[in-house]
Amino acid sequence: MRLRIHPVSRLGGQVEVPGDKSISHRAALVGALAEGVTEIRGYLEAEDCLRTIAAVEALGVDVTRKGPGEYRIAGAGLRGLGEPANVIDCGNSGTTARLLLGALAGQPFWTFLTGDESLRRRPMGRVAEPLRRMGATIVGRAEGGRLPLAVRGAERPTTLAYELPIASAQVKSAILLAGLCADGPVSVTEPAQSRDHSERMLRQFGARLETRGLTTTVSPGALAGTTVIVPGDISSAAFLLVAGLIVADARVTVAGVGLNPTRAGVLEALGAMGARLEIAPAARGGVGEPSGAITAAGSELVGTTVAGALVPRLIDEIPALAVAALVARGRTEIRDAAELRVKESDRVAALARELGAMGARIAERPDGLLIEGGARLRGARVASGGDHRIAMALAVAGLVAEGETVVEDTDCIATSFPQFAELLNALAGEPAVTMEP
Ligand code: S3P
Numbered sequence: 001m002r003l004r005i006h007p008v009s010r011l012g013g014q015v016e017v018p019g020d021k022s023i024s025h026r027a028a029l030v031g032a033l034a035e036g037v038t039e040i041r042g043y044l045e046a047e048d049c050l051r052t053i054a055a056v057e058a059l060g061v062d063v064t065r066k067g068p069g070e071y072r073i074a075g076a077g078l079r080g081l082g083e084p085a086n087v088i089d090c091g092n093s094g095t096t097a098r099l100l101l102g103a104l105a106g107q108p109f110w111t112f113l114t115g116d117e118s119l120r121r122r123p124m125g126r127v128a129e130p131l132r133r134m135g136a137t138i139v140g141r142a143e144g145g146r147l148p149l150a151v152r153g154a155e156r157p158t159t160l161a162y163e164l165p166i167a168s169a170q171v172k173s174a175i176l177l178a179g180l181c182a183d184g185p186v187s188v189t190e191p192a193q194s195r196d197h198s199e200r201m202l203r204q205f206g207a208r209l210e211t212r213g214l215t216t217t218v219s220p221g222a223l224a225g226t227t228v229i230v231p232g233d234i235s236s237a238a239f240l241l242v243a244g245l246i247v248a249d250a251r252v253t254v255a256g257v258g259l260n261p262t263r264a265g266v267l268e269a270l271g272a273m274g275a276r277l278e279i280a281p282a283a284r285g286g287v288g289e290p291s292g293a294i295t296a297a298g299s300e301l302v303g304t305t306v307a308g309a310l311v312p313r314l315i316d317e318i319p320a321l322a323v324a325a326l327v328a329r330g331r332t333e334i335r336d337a338a339e340l341r342v343k344e345s346d347r348v349a350a351l352a353r354e355l356g357a358m359g360a361r362i363a364e365r366p367d368g369l370l371i372e373g374g375a376r377l378r379g380a381r382v383a384s385g386g387d388h389r390i391a392m393a394l395a396v397a398g399l400v401a402e403g404e405t406v407v408e409d410t411d412c413i414a415t416s417f418p419q420f421a422e423l424l425n426a427l428a429g430e431p432a433v434t435m436e437p
Pocket of ligand 1: 021022023095167168169170171173194195315316339
């Protein structure tokens, strides 16, 4: 599939984006490990999160879809999962693969995991290594560092105090999940705060968890099923909000979005760029996760620096931020973001190459990007490289380019935000983005 985008001069209205991807994965997985029933509302029905549902089903958990985004998970308990009869395919989803490895580190049977071409390139050693220290056997390609991998959990993983070399919520979460079955407390210390959705969710399910500064310790013990309400995904909202900021005559509201401060760094970065943003926290968000409405209005943006501890709090929003930076006055520097190179694609290279083809002045750095704002973008034929967030960033850039933009290879948008084009068109009041087979 490809997207054809023509520029717009106006965007307006209020929309809701589908459920948060990170929280949806966790709800399914933690629900599967809990005792009793978990009801989930607002689950993201996009390819990545449906992979997690299929994975827990393959492990013997009974999942019922009750309606759009509504799932009932009959938890198997920490000791109730069973050996899957076939290889589990995690598709494009790094979160599925890494969190599953953690959950499986305490399951004394063999599971085989694989993924699509992109996921098979991504580093798994960062998660396999601490789990091996806890007693799991993880073997596979690239000395056990790339999918396909086979994992055999330990009957009782051993206690561990682990210092993460990089801020990674996926690795942190995998270790905490493994810790639920361990023979003593397991702690993880991060170099900077990454998203804390797992900590919040595990607490909601009754886990004994303690956080002190950048160290989180889980004590082994059973979880109890509960009700999870998933807020809208701020990573999806970011594309619509940036569109609302860069189109001159725009006022875009995204309601019901997750506002977890460990995740919402994009709002700070956009604020520093002079974005006209209004944030209205909801009186009662999803349990354990704050949410609210965010409004973005056409703004005169200025360049900024994104670096250090802010980076893990907006890592997935950098493609959207880069588009805001293109049209801002002055220079934007993105540093300390080498992790971008091992996401669904090498996002540093992809943004520099594809936005560059649209006339952006954007240079690749080993750990980020240097963007000279104020460029006049021109429509071009560009390609996502199979990466959903690159595809959406290019489409948003197309809204303010001169002439028509064609983004090739956009099936990948369905991994996180299948309604992207539809919602953008609703805000534009016209078919600004059309899908072609
Ligand atoms: C995620 C964590 C982040 C993020 C990814 C989802 C999660 O990766 O980029 O899209 O749900 O835990 P890291 O593990 O590198 O923080």
